[in-house]
Amino acid sequence: MPCDSLFVDFLGVNHCISFDTVRVVLDSVFTIDLLNKSQEFYSNSFNWLLAIFGVFLTIIAIIFGFKLYHDLNSIDEKIADVAQKTTDEMNQRFEQQLEQQRTRSIELATLVKDMQEKIILNWITQARLAETQKQFYHEFMCYDFALKEVVDHFDKTFAQYGKIALEKLLEKVSALDGSTRKAKILEEIISKIKAFEQRLMNMPFDKNSDKAKDEEFYVLSILSLCSTVRSSFSGMI
Known part of the structure; x- marks a missing residue:
């Protein structure tokens, strides 16, 4: 048959198959195979990309985690530094305030002591003035009042004034x-x-042994x- 065809003897029967039909069949077979291979290629490529992307995400996560850990540590260190500096500043400020209060207390105690000493000396001065006026x-x-001030506001440096008052009280008792x-x-x-005796017995002595012996004597x-x-006054009562 003079046509663009292919004769195939199939079970003794000649068949005429068109080239277009063969082309269609071949194209269909090739297309399916190509699709399968393409699908397999894209599937493998996608899995490969997923694996690469997973590794990339893991690396990013590690880097981000390390950075976050480093940042948190830096924040903790900064907080600790600030807290330490704040604590040190507060302690330093507290120590300064404490030292100022201690200094003021010493100054105030010294001022009070000076005032008390002046009161004692004032009574002794008045007593001597009264003596000149008979x-x-x-x-x-006045010596009695001086002794009272010594007892009520006792200081080891006031012991000498107590001694003076006692000597004069004994001397002038006839008044x-x-x-x-x-x-x-x-x-x-x-x-x-x-009371004066009790103050004297509880009086602390100097740390220097030589001075302590003199004070004790x-x-x-x-x-x-x-x-x-x-004893003398008790006998007069």
């Missing part, structure tokens, strides 16, 4: 003769002397005087 009763009472209040005044003085002499005056 006002012996007034003189005696009370004829006074209806003599017994009462002497009883009150004896009470002050006992001086205190013992005053205690002996206290005992003498107390």
Whole structure:
């Protein structure tokens, strides 16, 4: 058959197959195979890309995690530094304030002590002035007031003023003769002397051993005087 065809003997029967039909069949077979291969290629490529992308994400996650960890540590360190600096500044400020308060307390204590000493010296000065004017009763009472200030605001440096007051009270006790209040005044003085003795026995001595010995000897002499005056006044009541 003079046509663009292909004769095929199939079971003794000649068939004429058109080239177009063969082309269609071949194209169909080629197309399916190509699609399968393409699908397999794209599938493998996609899986490969997924694997690469997964590795990339893992690397990014590691880098991001490391950076986040580093940033958090940096923040913690900065917070710790700020907290430490704040604590150090607060401690330094507190120590400065404490030192200022300590200095002010010392200054105030010194001022108070000076004022108390001036009061004691004022009574002693008035007593000496009264003596020059022959006002012996007034003189005696001024030494009594001086002794009271020494006892009420005792300081180791005031012990000498107490000694002066005791010596003068013993010397001028005759100024009370004829006074209806003599017994009462002497009883009150004896009470002050006992308190003075207690202050002296509790008085701290200097840390230097030589100075401490001198202070101890001086205190013992005053205690002996206290005992003498107390006994003498007790006998007068």
